Amino acid sequence: xxxxxxxxxxxxxxxxxxxxxxxxxxxxxxxxxxxxxxxxxxxxxxxxxxxxxxxxxxxxxxxxxxxxxxxxxxxxxxxxxxxxxxxxxxxxxxxxxxxxxxxxxxxxxxxxxxxxxxxxxxxxxxxxxxxxxxxxxxxxxxxxxxxxxxxxxxxxxxxxxxxxxxxxxxxxxxxxxxxxxxxxxxxxxxxxxxxxxxxxxxxxxxxxxxxxxxxxxxxxxxxxxxxxxxxxxxxxxxxxxxxxxxxxxxxxxxxxxxxxxxxxxxxxxxxxxxxxxxxxxxxxxxxxxxxxxxxxx
Numbered sequence: 034x035x036x037x038x039x040x041x042x043x044x045x046x047x048x049x050x051x052x053x054x055x056x057x058x059x060x061x062x063x064x065x066x067x068x069x070x071x072x073x074x075x076x077x078x079x080x081x082x083x084x085x086x087x088x089x090x091x092x093x094x095x096x097x098x099x100x101x102x103x104x105x106x107x108x109x110x111x112x113x114x115x116x117x118x119x120x121x122x123x124x125x126x127x128x129x130x131x132x133x134x135x136x137x138x139x140x141x142x143x144x145x146x147x148x149x150x151x152x153x154x155x156x157x158x159x160x161x162x163x164x165x166x167x168x169x170x171x172x173x174x175x176x177x178x179x180x181x182x183x184x185x186x187x188x189x190x191x192x193x194x195x196x197x198x199x200x201x202x203x204x205x206x207x208x209x210x211x212x213x214x215x216x217x218x219x220x221x222x223x224x225x226x227x228x229x230x231x232x233x234x235x236x237x238x239x240x241x242x243x244x245x246x247x248x249x250x251x252x253x254x255x256x257x258x259x260x261x262x263x264x265x266x267x268x269x270x271x272x273x274x275x276x277x278x279x280x281x282x283x284x285x286x287x288x289x290x291x292x293x294x295x296x297x298x299x300x301x302x303x304x305x306x307x308x309x310x311x312x313x314x315x316x317x318x319x320x321x322x323x324x325x326x327x328x329x330x
Contacts, residue, residue, distance in 0.1 A: 097283030246285025
């Protein structure tokens with residue numbers, strides 16, 4: 034998890050490193066003042082190019098993003114984790130996210146999410162945008178990925194969205210992104226093929242989650258799906274995020290946190306000096322607004 038994170042603005046005040054996005058309205062702005070929207074693979078030619086780009090070799094060689102951590106200030110909240118990740122069978126509800134940024138190929142994780150358009154993947158904001166900065170390219174989602182196998186195909190995105198807080202200032206409190214996927218060659222929408230998790234907002238803190246992802250940084254290899262499970266607390270050092278003991282590493286960024294059968298957070302960041310703990314953004318009004326923009330795109 035430590036290698037999942039990227040440098041963020043020092044908006045947390047308590048030494049946290051977060052992946053949050055803020056974006057000012059632009060010509061491609063989403064329907065909400067909280068949402069930033071970017072057109073991705075909007076033509077069949079571009080969709081075919083991206084699908085062809087992600088060969089099995091490129092997928093296996095893509096790397097988790099190296100992120101920088103600010104030092105801890107004060108005592109770590111709760112100490113070192115005992116929540117060891119366990120490998121679980123691949124499922125089309127979760128998958129690997131692949132993208133290119135700055136000439137390098139990266140990996141994240143994502144969740145097929147229920148929506149009115151049946152096309153939404155939920156992931157971390159830093160998996161769609163630099164935060165702050167440019168949007169990624171060559172974005173693809175592979176449901177139920179396992180050791181190079183793609184039983185449900187490779188899906189490209191027509192629209193990428195994130196919170197304005199993440200895009201404009203890299204605010205870890207809102208490190209959330211959504212991808213609206215193109216239909217497959219048979220004209221089917223993503224979640225018609227994979228199924229989906231409903232998404233929930235403003236559920237409060239101190240919930241118990243199952244967190245999923247494809248960790249790739251050592252000691253993992255990114256080829257299989259893993260899960261951490263346990264109760265969470267609110268971050269005590271300045272962010273509004275949930276804190277979950279978890280041993281997953283880089284590559285699991287964006288993987289969904291499930292509580293009560295609903296998607297309600299995701300793998301986002303960790304603190305330098307605090308081992309085996311994952312932080313996930315609180316899904317509040319901002320995240321709900323961006324989701325609604327994605328669901329109707």
